[in-house]
Amino acid sequence: MAQLSDLPIRDDLRGQTPYGAPQKAVRVALNVNENSHPIPADVAVDIVESLAAAILSVNRYPDREFTELRESLAAYLNFSVEPATRLTADNIWAANGSNEVLQQILQAFGGPGRSVLGFPPTYSMHSIIANGTGTRWIAGERDADYELSPETVTRWIEETQPDVVFLCSPNNPTGTPLSIETIEAAYAASSGIVVVDEAYAEFAPEDVRSAVTLLDGRDRLLVSRTMSKAFAFAGARVGYLAADPAVTDALRLVRLPYHLSALTQAAAIAALRHAPEMLAMVDNIRDQRDRLLVELPKLGYPVLNSWANFVMFGGVADSHALFEALLEQDILVRDVGIPNHIRVTAGTEAETTAFLAALAAL
Missing domain, CATH: 3.90.1150.10 (Aspartate Aminotransferase, domain 1)
Structure with missing residues (x-):
């Protein structure tokens, strides 16, 4: 062997x-x-009924643009985050877990000859996805107690000039917060793509602003989220991002055809109907x-x-x-x-x- x-x-x-x-x-x-x-039992019943309906047409390819799911995710963010400008389906992308979203981002904006800056200790898949896409990983340093200040993120971006910046809000594995001011500073200092990984955003204090509220006028800012955590949907594998519509056009260039199954779409849409x-x-x-x-x-x-x-x-x-x-x-x-x-x-x-x-x- x-x-x-x-x-x-x-x-x-x-x-x-x-x-x-x-x-x-x-x-x-x-x-x-x-x-x-x-x-909850009533949500599970709705999901099962939606899956049963989707099974009847599973002999056909799913909606390649997963339009209804993108509309449902936009409505959820508009309801839960209250962005400055109302999001539409054009602002939303989805994939099989936020890891696939992050991979598609680096396939489109990273790759050989390009670099991505992260700040370990942070989500370990950030560097693994960088390696898998041939994107050079730059490990920045954090402040005391694993915080990340506007000054620190600005210094690292100006010194390394990365093509992509990964920020984790809140950070994983430390749980530490990332201020909205640090995200604004990172975007101002960078000429490339800035990705804010908000996998755990729903657990932050209710008065904390999401990076989604910063999207208006920032076409290089991407906010990645997941249904795995707050929605108890880890086994369903549904991740998504909110960004300028031009970003979703870029991701269409690298996604695999029909990458979200009809069953995944049906289950996620049903769950989002019960968001509260x-x-x-x-x-x-x-x-x-x-x-x-x-x-x-x-x-x-x-x-x-x-x-x-x-x-x-x-x-x-x-x-x-x-x-x-x-x-x-x-x-x-x-x-x-x-x-x-x-x-x-x-x-x-x-x-x-x-x-x-x-x-x-x-």
């Missing part, structure tokens, strides 16, 4: 490792920032996140400020040892490779209680 090293793989991919998080059947899974709450009900789960998740922010320091573990559905805590003598000790208690958290730190998702009240109890016992 051949090994990977035996194959004529691209030289720039040799030695790289794929994205991976432990997949284990455990009692309490708090490692990949899923929404632990089940989809789906988002009711967010308040409970915020409560459990805030509970972690209070209770972990009481156990001797300092925490980073989080606007996401997870908390990063420090003070861990041996991150891997704590990961394994919790796993023995059938609780799965995430060792993200930051020394003396562990990340834990805010689960249901019962899951959060089980995690805190196990940690206290240890």
